[in-house]
Amino acid sequence: xxxxxxxxxxxxxxxxxxxxxxxxxxxxxxxxxxxxxxxxxxxxxxxxxxxxxxxxxxxxxxxxxxxxxxxxxxxxxxxxxxxxxxxxxxxxxxxxxxxxxxxxxxxxxxxxxxxxxxxxxxxxxxxxxxxxxxxxxxxxxxxxxxxxxxxxxxxxxxxxxxxxxxxxxxxxxxxxxxxxxxxxxxxxxxxxxxxxxxxxxxxxxxxxxxxxxxxxxxxxxxxxxxxxxxxxxxxxxxxxxxxxxxxxxxxxxxxxxxxxxxxxxxxxxxxxxxxxxxxxxxxxxxxxxxxxxxxxxxxxxxxxxxxxxxxxxxxxxxxxxxxxxxxxxxxxxxxxxxxxxxxxxxxxxxxxxxxxxxxxxxxxxxxxxxxxxxxxxxxxxxxxxxxxxxxxxxxxxxxxxxxxxxxxxxxxxxxxxxxxxxxxxxxxxxxxxxxxxxxxxxxxxxxxxxxxxxxxxxxxxxxxxxxxxxxxxxxxxxxxxxxxxxxxxxxxxxxxxxxxxxxxxxxxxxxxxxxxxxxxxxxxxxx
Amino acid sequence: xxxxxxxxxxxxxxxxxxxxxxxxxxxxxxxxxxxxxxxxxxxxxxxxxxxxxxxxxxxxxxxxxxxxxxxxxxxxxxxxxxxxxxxxxxxxxxxxxxxxxxxxxxxxxxxxxxxxxxxxxxxxxxxxxxxxxxxxxxxxxxxxxxxxxxxxxxxxxxxxxxxxxxxxxxxxxxxxxxxxxxxxxxxxxxxxxxxxxxxxxxxxxxxxxxxxxxxxxxxxxxxxxxxxxxxxxxxxxxxxxxxxxxxxxxxxxxxxxxxxxxxxxxxxxxxxxxxxxxxxxxxxxxxxxxxxxxxxxxxxxxxxxxxxxxxxxxxxxxxxxxxxxxxxxxxxxxxxxxxxxxxxxxxxxxxxxxxxxxxxxxxxxxxxxxxxxxxxxxxxxx
Numbered sequence: 001x002x003x004x005x006x007x008x009x010x011x012x013x014x015x016x017x018x019x020x021x022x023x024x025x026x027x028x029x030x031x032x033x034x035x036x037x038x039x040x041x042x043x044x045x046x047x048x049x050x051x052x053x054x055x056x057x058x059x060x061x062x063x064x065x066x067x068x069x070x071x072x073x074x075x076x077x078x079x080x081x082x083x084x085x086x087x088x089x090x091x092x093x094x095x096x097x098x099x100x101x102x103x104x105x106x107x108x109x110x111x112x113x114x115x116x117x118x119x120x121x122x123x124x125x126x127x128x129x130x131x132x133x134x135x136x137x138x139x140x141x142x143x144x145x146x147x148x149x150x151x152x153x154x155x156x157x158x159x160x161x162x163x164x165x166x167x168x169x170x171x172x173x174x175x176x177x178x179x180x181x182x183x184x185x186x187x188x189x190x191x192x193x194x195x196x197x198x199x200x201x202x203x204x205x206x207x208x209x210x211x212x213x214x215x216x217x218x219x220x221x222x223x224x225x226x227x228x229x230x231x232x233x234x235x236x237x238x239x240x241x242x243x244x245x246x247x248x249x250x251x252x253x254x255x256x257x258x259x260x261x262x263x264x265x266x267x268x269x270x271x272x273x274x275x276x277x278x279x280x281x282x283x284x285x286x287x288x289x290x291x292x293x294x295x296x297x298x299x300x301x302x303x304x305x306x307x308x309x310x311x312x313x314x315x316x317x318x319x320x321x322x323x324x325x326x327x328x329x330x331x332x333x334x335x336x337x338x339x340x341x342x343x344x345x346x347x348x349x350x351x352x353x354x355x356x357x358x359x360x361x362x363x364x365x366x367x368x369x370x371x372x373x374x375x376x377x378x379x380x381x382x383x384x385x386x387x388x389x390x391x392x393x394x395x396x397x398x399x400x401x402x403x404x405x406x407x408x409x410x411x412x413x414x415x416x417x418x419x420x421x422x423x424x425x426x427x428x429x430x431x432x433x434x435x436x437x438x439x440x441x442x443x444x445x446x447x448x449x450x451x452x453x454x455x456x457x458x459x460x461x462x463x464x465x466x467x468x469x470x471x472x473x474x475x476x477x478x479x480x481x482x483x484x485x486x487x488x489x490x491x492x493x494x495x496x497x498x499x500x501x502x503x504x505x506x507x508x509x510x511x512x513x514x515x516x517x518x519x520x521x522x523x524x525x526x527x
Numbered sequence: 528x529x530x531x532x533x534x535x536x537x538x539x540x541x542x543x544x545x546x547x548x549x550x551x552x553x554x555x556x557x558x559x560x561x562x563x564x565x566x567x568x569x570x571x572x573x574x575x576x577x578x579x580x581x582x583x584x585x586x587x588x589x590x591x592x593x594x595x596x597x598x599x600x601x602x603x604x605x606x607x608x609x610x611x612x613x614x615x616x617x618x619x620x621x622x623x624x625x626x627x628x629x630x631x632x633x634x635x636x637x638x639x640x641x642x643x644x645x646x647x648x649x650x651x652x653x654x655x656x657x658x659x660x661x662x663x664x665x666x667x668x669x670x671x672x673x674x675x676x677x678x679x680x681x682x683x684x685x686x687x688x689x690x691x692x693x694x695x696x697x698x699x700x701x702x703x704x705x706x707x708x709x710x711x712x713x714x715x716x717x718x719x720x721x722x723x724x725x726x727x728x729x730x731x732x733x734x735x736x737x738x739x740x741x742x743x744x745x746x747x748x749x750x751x752x753x754x755x756x757x758x759x760x761x762x763x764x765x766x767x768x769x770x771x772x773x774x775x776x777x778x779x780x781x782x783x784x785x786x787x788x789x790x791x792x793x794x795x796x797x798x799x800x801x802x803x804x805x806x807x808x809x810x811x812x813x814x815x816x817x818x819x820x821x822x823x824x825x826x827x828x829x830x831x832x833x834x835x836x837x838x839x840x841x842x843x844x845x846x847x848x849x850x851x852x853x854x855x856x857x858x859x860x861x862x863x864x865x866x867x868x869x870x871x872x873x874x875x876x877x878x879x880x881x882x883x884x885x886x887x888x889x890x891x892x893x894x895x896x897x898x899x900x901x902x903x904x905x906x907x908x909x
Contacts, residue, residue: 063687068763069763141760153720237738278603310733320634342593343597364587374634459691
């Protein structure tokens with residue numbers, strides 16, 4: 001893929017509109033990508049502030065800062081905001097910016113829907129956050145909102161929560177349809193499926209997962225709504241319903257959702273490792289097949305979140321084996337990254353640091369995931385801090401590190417300016433140390449027996465909890481540095497070249513830096 | 528001088544120093560791993576945990592050493608011209624098949640242990656465990672013994688007004704007692720929301736789900752006290768409903784069952800006693816603290832928007848019949864459950880307590896509820 005010709009002189013380029021309306025009415029994939037990214041950053045900081053409240057309360061045994069009731073609201077909102085407001089919109093933002101440029105398309109296929117899918121999101125989160133000020137407080141039943149705690153026993157704000165989840169779901173589905181339609185129809189001639197950059201592949205698969213499971217989530221919350229307001233008993237045992245049914249439906253959504261939050265990361269990290277190793281990715285097609293296998297397997301492993309609900313033996317064994325099977329394609333991906341680096345010509349700029357940390361820490365999270373798949377051992381791990389450590393290892397130094405890596409990697413292309421490498425590295429090291437000091441000790445306290453979602457704990461867990469809190473504050477406040485670096489880069493700095501990175505490959509590096517408002521109005525020529 | 532200093536740190540001294548330093552800050556830096564179990568099954572689970580842990584460590588060491596070697600040896604400085612190789616089918620097949628075999632090596636022993644755990648024949652003793660917001664009820668099915676087990680840690684400890692005791696948040700007012708060496712089966716369910724009954728030393732974690740009965744069993748050989756916790760988010764006091772099991776020799780167990788039965792008989796006698804308001808209030812205060820305070824608060828003010836106030840409530844002040852009905856039947860669609868599982872005396876006492884406290888008696892009709900009222904309520908109405 002090279003030899004691209006950009007003919008600007010015979011195009012009728014127009015720049016962005018002026019003022020606020022540019023952002024309100026925009027149908028430009030780059031603008032919408034920017035909106036998504038800033039929105040997710042704002043949510044990341046709000047969700048992060050809630051994590052700080054949680055860690056401050058857990059700094060010492062005893063209740064010091066908040067009441068258990070409010071603590072439960074914090075853990076619930078922290079989870080919901082980070083997942084639906086932080087990680088998912090960030091990946092959609094990256095898809096908006098990058099997918100059209102990577103496949104040589106002028107824009108997303110459905111630009112007006114693109115605008116809509118973004119602009120309903122702030123309302124969803126406004127509704128969710130406003131529940132904090134309602135009588136009875138915000139949702140307090142955990143981000144997994146198991147019935148009947150989230151139905152019969154929920155605060156009145158649960159109805160607003162349901163409405164907000166519906167909006168988030170609609171936004172995700174629209175975003176996903178847009179990505180699928182764009183990739184399927186708007187690839188430049190010569191960009192065949194098996195020539196697509198891996199980030200595009202990862203998003204194509206993610207989009208299908210989203211379209212498959214977001215309606216399931218919508219179904220689950222609608223059934224809750226019926227139970228709460230219309231006298232049905234889907235999840236109410238007293239009325240002949242089944243509380244376990246809720247968990248089956250939720251995790252049928254929830255497990256693919258987990259991969260929705262990691263597959264785009266696989267794509268990003270593959271690009272970055274390839275670039276900074278100055279060497280072709282070891283196995284492109286096996287990476288694609290691995291992602292497809294992971295996506296398909298994600299539909300048949302949901303009950304591994306439910307090993308303790310009293311499933312029959314046969315089901316426990318099936319879900320254990322199926323879950324362990326996921327380790328095979330995941331292993332293939334990790335081996336591929338390592339093999340790509342092997343005998344490459346490595347440099348460690350900030351994006352590469354984040355990508356390498358991703359591989360190591362995500363692998364640690366993957367290995368603890370493998371341990372969790374072992375049913376008899378899971379009886380001891382389930383709902384303890386071991387699980388908290390596990391999913392934070394795959395989500396923070398996993399998904400979130402990949403997003404940060406992506407920002408450092410592509411921001412020269414977006415803004416036309418290089419970020420401050422010294423500050424970038426400082427941000428990396430603070431985050432890397434912070435994340436490990438926070439979450440590594442949580443393995444210990446989990447194994448030693450501390451359940452998750454506890455506002456207070458026995459004295460034996462005190463020391464490692466304190467360490468974990470110190471790490472969390474370090475990680476949390478380091479992100480303000482990230483905010484500073486991003487703003488500084490957008491405001492100015494060393495001008496970026498078109499290619500930016502010595503080893504960068506792909507169509508997005510063939511256009512100017514910053515990328516013009518409209519790119520590839522006529523398709524690039526690809527050999 | 529310097530050697531003296533070194534000497535000071537040598538061998539045993541160093542250990543003492545570490546121990547000293549850690550005890551100073553009341554440290555449990557060594558609470559790093561799962562503790563070995565107290566039953567055959569939980570030991571097996573522990574071994575399984577260690578096996579997969581070391582396999583994972585080994586995988587990590589292999590993968591990361593290749594990676595770190597590459598990061599050290601293949602930098603742009605040391606290796607300016609990158610190699611060109613990519614795709615190697617033999618290697619790719621190897622790194623698909625080998626993990627697959629390792630997984631089987633892990634899954635087979637895991638499945639075997641699981642089959643043993645699922646051996647679910649009736650036990651020598653069957654105990655029904657019911658989760659409530661936020662306490663556990665234990666019913667010994669063979670012996671007709673039944674009681675609630677509540678957290679006994681003082682609120683002052685939780686709110687840091689007094690130093691925390693050794694078993695902070697791990698102590699209850701009444702322990703589950705089981706005999707050593709007998710197969711005890713737990714039938715686990717819940718009354719309101721989902722809870723989960725976890726006893727790490729027995730490797731039992733079973734969700735307590737309304738409308739379902741899950742089972743788990745154990746044989747504990749060594750007498751002692753074993754502590755566990757609720758592990759499914761069940762509302763605001765999720766972190767405050769521990770589990771404590773006391774394993775005793777058979778003879779001691781028999782004595783305990785006998786004494787529990789005597790206690791029940793005495794309690795039944797109380798139902799027919801003539802009660803004064805003061806006696807009921809005195810008895811009711813404690814019951815209120817254990818059962819009601821979490822939602823309705825010590826002040827009787829509740830929590831605005833979710834848990835209604837009892838102080839100044841029209842029902843509590845003036846409507847005795849509805850007051851009894853709510854406690855017996857619960858409120859449909861709300862967090863207020865039926866408390867009909869309490870004894871007649873307990874119900875009468877706690878209702879009277881609420882009717883006499885917070886100025887309710889003065890502002891309302893001032894009536895009390897006696898155990899006979901509850902008995903009358905229970906008589907089927909024709």
